[in-house]
Amino acid sequence: MLATTLSGAQLFRWVTAQVAAPLADSGAAASIFLILMTNPTASGATPSAPPQDWRTFIPKSITVIAQEGYSLAKLRADAVAGLTVAIVAAPLAMAIAIASGVTPAQGLITAVVAGFLISALGGSRFQIGGPTGAFIVVVYGVVHQYGYDGLALATMMAGAILVVAGLLRVGTWIKYIPEPVVTGFTAGIAVIIFTSQIRDLLGLSMQEVPADFIEKIAAFWAARETVAAPAIAVAAGALAVILLINRHLPRWPGMLIAVAGATLAVWALDLPVETIGTRFGADAATTLPPFAVPEISVARMQLLLPSALTIAFLAGVESLLSAMVADGMTGRRHRSNCEIVAQGVANLVSPLFGGISATGAIARTATNIRAGAQTPIAGMFHSLYLLIFVLGAGPLLAYVPLAALAAVLTVVAWNMSEQERFRHLLRGLSGDRAVLLATFLLTVLVDLTMAIEVGVVLAAIIFMHRMAEASAVERGVSLIERDQDDFAQAGREAYQARAELPAGVESFELRGPLFFGAASRLIDALEAAFPPPRAFVLRFRDVPMADASGVNAVERFLKRCESHGVHVVFCELRPGVHAVLRKLHVLERVEEAASYEDAITVAAVAAERR
Numbered sequence: 001m002l003a004t005t006l007s008g009a010q011l012f013r014w015v016t017a018q019v020a021a022p023l024a025d026s027g028a029a030a031s032i033f034l035i036l037m038t039n040p041t042a043s044g045a046t047p048s049a050p051p052q053d054w055r056t057f058i059p060k061s062i063t064v065i066a067q068e069g070y071s072l073a074k075l076r077a078d079a080v081a082g083l084t085v086a087i088v089a090a091p092l093a094m095a096i097a098i099a100s101g102v103t104p105a106q107g108l109i110t111a112v113v114a115g116f117l118i119s120a121l122g123g124s125r126f127q128i129g130g131p132t133g134a135f136i137v138v139v140y141g142v143v144h145q146y147g148y149d150g151l152a153l154a155t156m157m158a159g160a161i162l163v164v165a166g167l168l169r170v171g172t173w174i175k176y177i178p179e180p181v182v183t184g185f186t187a188g189i190a191v192i193i194f195t196s197q198i199r200d201l202l203g204l205s206m207q208e209v210p211a212d213f214i215e216k217i218a219a220f221w222a223a224r225e226t227v228a229a230p231a232i233a234v235a236a237g238a239l240a241v242i243l244l245i246n247r248h249l250p251r252w253p254g255m256l257i258a259v260a261g262a263t264l265a266v267w268a269l270d271l272p273v274e275t276i277g278t279r280f281g282a283d284a285a286t287t288l289p290p291f292a293v294p295e296i297s298v299a300r301m302q303l304l305l306p307s308a309l310t311i312a313f314l315a316g317v318e319s320l321l322s323a324m325v326a327d328g329m330t331g332r333r334h335r336s337n338c339e340i341v342a343q344g345v346a347n348l349v350s351p352l353f354g355g356i357s358a359t360g361a362i363a364r365t366a367t368n369i370r371a372g373a374q375t376p377i378a379g380m381f382h383s384l385y386l387l388i389f390v391l392g393a394g395p396l397l398a399y400v401p402l403a404a405l406a407a408v409l410t411v412v413a414w415n416m417s418e419q420e421r422f423r424h425l426l427r428g429l430s431g432d433r434a435v436l437l438a439t440f441l442l443t444v445l446v447d448l449t450m451a452i453e454v455g456v457v458l459a460a461i462i463f464m465h466r467m468a469e470a471s472a473v474e475r476g477v478s479l480i481e482r483d484q485d486d487f488a489q490a491g492r493e494a495y496q497a498r499a500e501l502p503a504g505v506e507s508f509e510l511r512g513p514l515f516f517g518a519a520s521r522l523i524d525a526l527e528a529a530f531p532p533p534r535a536f537v538l539r540f541r542d543v544p545m546a547d548a549s550g551v552n553a554v555e556r557f558l559k560r561c562e563s564h565g566v567h568v569v570f571c572e573l574r575p576g577v578h579a580v581l582r583k584l585h586v587l588e589r590v591e592e593a594a595s596y597e598d599a600i601t602v603a604a605v606a607a608e609r610r
Contacts, residue, residue: 027503135358168360315347325362435459510568534565565610569603570592
């Protein structure tokens, strides 16, 4: 019998004791380790002290239950949420696998194995892992050039890189990747995903689709005489169903309904449309890949290193973006380095079972939250449901038309394109526009790895140029904030002003350039004021410049404030920063004040009204 509520503290102590006990025989150091594990307040630590480093790597699946317990109500909520996500994940996993050049069963087993490990070991409470559209380009390229065995080795190498990166706390630095780079390569991947589906959308008769973008378009044009009307009808019908359900019944599994409906239509009407069974064989979705270790050699590892680095980069960025979306939807906080380690373990293990590269999936994570998930156990349920689905309904998957799965990936590509954000950046600063277009065009026309490298380097050069210009005009503001003299009058005045804030008002002063790493500082400022204030003052007097990434951080901060009902006032904006915020339409969402004193007065009035 499952107890109604487990004792969180007892469970935490038991788990940590089991981990630490085997080390107790290794001497004094291990004994100290054991004491710290079973008694967090030992060695003079207090409950309010910063957590020790090792605790930041304890999975959320353990810490959530240890701190909150686990009741039958939470179990039911997680089970329902897991089933909801599994319904959404099944057609996506198959479609992404086919587009990546592998079998549908390999996509499903990836969602099962990697999805379970990401939820069990990760640092995000709601993260759902599995194959994602971001990997299609690189996975297809590796499979096309080196075969699946090469992909398996590259994915395992990427997993090892991620584990090391997480342990070295590199996850904390991923937030410094410029926004135009992320948007550029994401939009580029979306274009490549869509073009890779043209064959199935139009029912073209082609032996093989080239990997190169230009050659692919030329091959489609050469095969234009083989366009099949039934395939177009199935794809258009599936696409219409998905769009209509997403618009009018957003809680319904539109993709699964569209694929199931298309499958029934093709079977009932005996339409001449290519299916999973006709292309991959009747057992393609039912026969699970065997356990196998890829061929490992130094020469192969050197050959596959660029692909492994790209997979690791995409897995790290995509998973942390997904975790940040989950934080924004729920108000929770993820642990980036623990999440990176979990992604690494998942990518190390998944290829052993025939899987492909995996990471956190933003859409599935959002579905998990909307479905009422309470803990990471929901993600584990999602993987178990998928395994049952494969074993039980596998034979029916052979009848799924590829045109319907192409419609699913068309929607995925559109959602990935971030077309609103893309247009927003195009209307912004010229430097950000150059980084965006360079990354986008290189992703589509050349190579994803080169696109990321060129985008990051170009963004760094533009950032240094902006800082040089800002330093030439504004003195006394540095990129690195220096320690201050406690006897300095300016520091004491700021502290006293902080103590004199009106009731319900909080303030935060930004120092240095408003660039890539500003997001966490702003979010931390809001969460440090708990319960949330009624009005918030942001002081910009020591901000010499701002770019698109920094402005995006401000927009996320404002969205968080709006969800809490917090009134925001900006003050002491320098001309250059003011111009950037105005151009990107940020100032329309806040009040402005010329001085800090005026801002406090405005905020106090707003706080009294709320």
